[in-house]
Amino acid sequence: MECTKCGGKMAEGTKAIFGEVFGCTRRDPEKLEELNLDRVQPYYCTECGYVEFFMEKRKG
Ligand SMILES: [Zn+2]
Secondary structure, eight states: OBBBTTOOOOOOOOOHHHHTTGGGGGOHHHHHTTOOOEEEEEEEETOOOOOEEEOOOOOO
């Protein structure tokens, strides 16, 4: 995946990188289903730090 800002490499954001800042994106999948929400995965650019969110569609 390429950064749309600088063309750098995008990496999957983890708790180690984001801390609690995007904690809302790491909800328990079962809980999300219960709330009828889609899971969102943050990615960040390793070059400029740009962050993008990608929605992961639930099954069905
Ligand atoms: Zn970038």
